[in-house]
Amino acid sequence: MQLTTILNRVQKFKCFVYTSIRWAGSPARPELEVLVSERRNSRARCSGCEAPRAGYDRLAQRRFEFVPLWGIKVFLLYAPRRVDCPRCGVKVERMPWASGKHQLTDAYAWFLARWARRCAGRKWPRCSAVRGTACFVPWKWLSHGVEPT
Numbered sequence: 670m671q672l673t674t675i676l677n678r679v680q681k682f683k684c685f686v687y688t689s690i691r692w693a694g695s696p697a698r699p700e701l702e703v704l705v706s707e708r709r710n711s712r713a714r715c716s717g718c719e720a721p722r723a724g725y726d727r728l729a730q731r732r733f734e735f736v737p738l739w740g741i742k743v744f745l746l747y748a749p750r751r752v753d754c755p756r757c758g759v760k761v762e763r764m765p766w767a768s769g770k771h772q773l774t775d776a777y778a779w780f781l782a783r784w785a786r787r788c789a790g791r792k793w794p795r796c797s798a799v800r801g802t803a804c805f806v807p808w809k810w811l812s813h814g815v816e817p818t
Contacts, residue, residue: 675738676703680776682765684711685747694742701738705747705766713750717757724750724762733767736777745774
């Protein structure tokens with residue numbers, strides 16, 4: 670099973686497709702970069718009124734941090750289009766995986782929120798031994814041998 674199949678099963682976007690996946694980072698800290706592009710003949714949606722509009726320009730490629738897979742950080746790469754909306758003016762298109770200018774995807778923010786809620790009422794004596802790490806980041810637990818309960 671390919672990683673694009675897994676991503677389409679877990680997080681599928683209506684007007685966007687995963688085009689390619691490549692390794693990035695160092696061998697000690699590997700990262701996956703997933704290139705996202707719009708579907709052919711799809712129109713960009715205005716981020717203000719969410720009406721479909723024609724895109725006329727592209728911004729620089731942005732990196733959005735996605736939920737880590739198997740302890741490997743995953744980033745979505747996308748160059749957003751700008752739209753000229755008659756109602757809202759010139760805006761960047763609405764991207765379904767992120768809100769506003771956030772670099773975390775919505776799925777990753779919810780993932781971290783669930784882990785924070787699990788950790789909220791518990792004492793974590795083993796987490797304090799791991800310097801500089803938050804107790805709700807699971808891939809750091811796994812790399813330091815600390816198991817969540």
